[in-house]
Amino acid sequence: MNLHIITTGGTIDKIYFDAKSDYQVGDPVIGELLESMGAQFPYTVESAMRKDSLELTDEDRAQIYDLAERCSAQQVLITHGTDGMVRTGLELKSITGKTIVLTGALQPAAFKGSDAIFNIGCAIGALQAASPGVYIAMNGQLFEIDKVRKNVEANRFEAV
Amino acid sequence: MNLHIITTGGTIDKIYFDAKSDYQVGDPVIGELLESMGAQFPYTVESAMRKDSLELTDEDRAQIYDLAERCSAQQVLITHGTDGMVRTGLELKSITGKTIVLTGALQPAAFKGSDAIFNIGCAIGALQAASPGVYIAMNGQLFEIDKVRKNVEANRFEAV
Amino acid sequence: MNLHIITTGGTIDKIYFDAKSDYQVGDPVIGELLESMGAQFPYTVESAMRKDSLELTDEDRAQIYDLAERCSAQQVLITHGTDGMVRTGLELKSITGKTIVLTGALQPAAFKGSDAIFNIGCAIGALQAASPGVYIAMNGQLFEIDKVRKNVEANRFEAV
Amino acid sequence: MNLHIITTGGTIDKIYFDAKSDYQVGDPVIGELLESMGAQFPYTVESAMRKDSLELTDEDRAQIYDLAERCSAQQVLITHGTDGMVRTGLELKSITGKTIVLTGALQPAAFKGSDAIFNIGCAIGALQAASPGVYIAMNGQLFEIDKVRKNVEANRFEAV
DSSP: OOEEEEEEESGGGEEEEGGGTEEEEOSOOHHHHHHHTTOOSOEEEEEEEEEOGGGOOHHHHHHHHHHHHHSSOSEEEEEOOSTTHHHHHHHTTTOOSOEEEEEOOSSOTTBTTOSHHHHHHHHHHHHTTSOSEEEEEETTEEEEGGGEEEETTTTEEEEO | OOEEEEEEESGGGEEEEGGGTEEEEOSOOHHHHHHHTTOOSOEEEEEEEEEOGGGOOHHHHHHHHHHHHHSSOSEEEEEOOSTTHHHHHHHTTTOOSOEEEEEOOSSOTTBTTOSHHHHHHHHHHHHTTSOSEEEEEETTEEEEGGGEEEETTTTEEEEO | OOEEEEEEESGGGEEEEGGGTEEEEOSOOHHHHHHHTTOOSOEEEEEEEEEOGGGOOHHHHHHHHHHHHHSSOSEEEEEOOSTTHHHHHHHTTTOOSOEEEEEOOSSOTTBTTOSHHHHHHHHHHHHTTSOSEEEEEETTEEEEGGGEEEETTTTEEEEO | OOEEEEEEESGGGEEEEGGGTEEEEOSOOHHHHHHHTTOOSOEEEEEEEEEOGGGOOHHHHHHHHHHHHHSSOSEEEEEOOSTTHHHHHHHTTTOOSOEEEEEOOSSOTTBTTOSHHHHHHHHHHHHTTSOSEEEEEETTEEEEGGGEEEETTTTEEEEO
16 A cells, blocks of 8 residues: 545544633644554655635645645545535546545544544555545445435435 | 454453453454444444454364354454464455455553554455455555464564 | 532533534533442532533522532532633632532543543542632642632643 | 652553563553643652552562651552552551552553543542541542452442
């Protein structure tokens, strides 16, 4: 595996600032998580932006597209807010010859019991086995990008 | 995905008994872990045995073979102690038409910072994308069963 | 010990709502925390309000006073947001014959590595040994209520 | 508070060695725990031994006595295995002018949901408020040393 990781923000990276009684998107957590999990493969991490995915602009998505297309890696993992994840993924469909998996978390990685580590694991496992294309790994499932939606009320991803 | 999970024991399921100042292999943790991670796919769990993998006998491995071969699922996840994981996997190679992934943990799932959730995530992600065959998912890597060994000194799995 | 616990909200009880990409003060966590820690003494829990302490009104503080004064317990533990904790404590000084300890957390109890459990432990330990009066238990220290301030910049409590 | 901490081993410090499929008493965890909890008071830590308390000898207890008596601190916290905790505490009764609290954990501090942080918090809170004497802080309760026993079957401390 020759993996490049692009971080964009989202719930997975949210931390809590007592000073402001507020949370904010913090530093990308994925590098530290992979390290602590004993991951033994080489990877690079690039922080594209730190945003809630509802705040992503067309320019942001164009930037993510460029970073994913131009990187030398065949496998690309994108950590992303969940609300705009499908939309970003759909815009990456025209990238050929790469396996791209988007993932994130419904609870910040800093929380006890967060789904962040599990989702990243699913994405990493899928990246090593899936054909080129764009996928979302959430709720333990690997979805092709044009066959998935976020069910906002139920707060989970499901096949369409 | 039509997933069947076979649990065999190993470090992943170890808990600590203060009464005996000892750890023992406890109830399989994987069902509870998948539930808590918000996994949304159907699966069945079957506890084959509760053993350190160094204690597995030929009869135990024959039983694991039977359970994996006879179950109706096309995807089979086996949680297993790490020391005997490669050996068990090699004995499953003659099972055809199924994707079988073995995983486990280097630190009990009950520990803070355990790799259990991450490894299970990798296995679940790989199971949905990999061709039929037998694999090990450890250290964030997906290994074909005849191309992997456990490096006992370094306490990790690596390609051979 | 005959302990009554009054919860008022604050960071300790904050949870994260992905649906709103927001945190809010959730259900009081202290009962569940004490249960999970194996606490073996009897206690009662009463939720007075669920507020950031910066939003507490004079009426809220009057209510806390009444609850603390009128309860039959000699030991009273109050979980509270940190910013207004000293002010609330000062208003309780005229309650006689009771040991009252206020505590809270700088990171929500739901976070990995939160100081919530430790702070509650300090408060519980102090309640069983301290003379009647009003105290704050934060940062591992037991402060008499008129000898403490929150250092907002450093995000900690210190003696004055 | 002028606190000296003496560590003796016990469940609280147990870690898991996959290489040996075994747990062992590891480095004392209390310093790191206090640091991570934001404790702001000065303290010193001294590792007397790393043993299960069932293995403590008369010489070990004599050493603990000497360390507790000779240290300059007025407050002494001793982390200790739970099975022999009462016995060690009773031998410290003749030390005068100091507040000595023994604590430990029923689950290793490395475990999710361990009672270690809570118990240490209780001990720290009690040390700042209790009269000179020897106490045990376990299960959220502060016991005078000659009024407590470990109920081994129920795996908890209780008053006698």
